[in-house]
Amino acid sequence: MNRINPIHIFILIVVLFGFFTFKLNQTKEELRNIKNEYKKTLDVAIQIDAFKKSYKNKAQIKKKINQILKSRTLRKVNIIKEIKNSKIILKSKEMDIASLNYLMGKVLNSTFIVSKLSIKKINNKKATFMMEIQW
């Protein structure tokens, strides 16, 4: 009667089964959490990257501004461009309405951060203009 009782083996295997089921559920929960975390991290990373590319790409912003200012419409307009550490300031003491419309259209349709804008009418054809673009 020294045989191991099958009930004891049964209990042992059931305990082992319970243990692994418990550990498995724990890892399933952990896996679910880390999957969500990973998805969230990737989502945040992609969004930040997209915003950085749109708003914080200094070289790209400078290049685009230069292209706009060198366009046929604005080439002859007296627009002063000041480049500072984290921004570009565009100024004109006297700008005709057509050029102003063109410039505004181009700037506002691009993904620039316009931190300041001031347009004051001088007369029916002219206005003063100041715009600050940040990165």
Added chain:
Amino acid sequence: MFSKLNKHIETIFIDTDSTNFDIKDKVNVILSPSLYWIKKISLPVTKLKDVKPLLPSIFEDILPAGNYSYSAYKDGNEFLVFAYEDKKILELIKTKGISQKQLNNIYFAQNELSNITKAMKINETQSIYVKDGIVVLLPCCWIKEHGYLNLNDINLSKKHINLKQYNYMIDDKSIYTILILCFIFTIFSAIEYGINLQNIDNLKKKKDEVFQQYSLKPTMFQNNSLLSNYKKINKTQTKLRDLISTVLSLRLPKTTKITLIDSNKKKLIVHFKSVDINSKMQIESQLKNKNYLSSLKKDILSVEFKL
């Protein structure tokens, strides 16, 4: 180790009428014929394994209600088949002062004592006798005995049985089926557990790679804060563009002109010149859905939008 092998194990005969034993070592137990049912039968099968499935039906008609185990042994061309109640035998052994731990092997009297040729006393009140090849138990006064049977002189056979304490609750087949299923599930659980650990590790590595690839800040708190800041900027810039577009597309009275557009990070101010009460209402009616503050001083209408 050798001393253990050489150690002699005492053999006892157990019957319901046996006196209590005072033994502390291991014992071999020979079960009295009163503790089992026996049949000697001829069957149209030759192999023992073919007999075993038939055992319950062989005893079906004669056994009282109970939970029985069965054994069978070949005896020439015939079979000796046994039925016994594990629980009852174990309980009896216990009441006779033998614990389950002391039990070495358990034998049927039929298999161990069938060679005796004369009636022998087995205890004070009972004798063993073999009739027609079947070992029977008799009260001692029924037959002339030829002394006491010394059980320790008997060479025990290998035909011992294992008594199952719980066989009345669940049969062996069910236990083994459940056991195998549990074992399989345990193996699967263990494998899945390992795979999950591997996947967790891989995802952690991939997450680190995302941090490097996108040059993220060290903590998600900082990154979420940065993203929230960008979203705020995006919202403000979209609103600024939307408001400028709305202002420039207003239907103004002929005399009314826009003289100032001024904005910073928080607000947008627009001045309209040559505005009277009627034109003010006309302008404001077109700005219904926008959140703004307006003031009219002389003929200049100042409209302030919050960004």
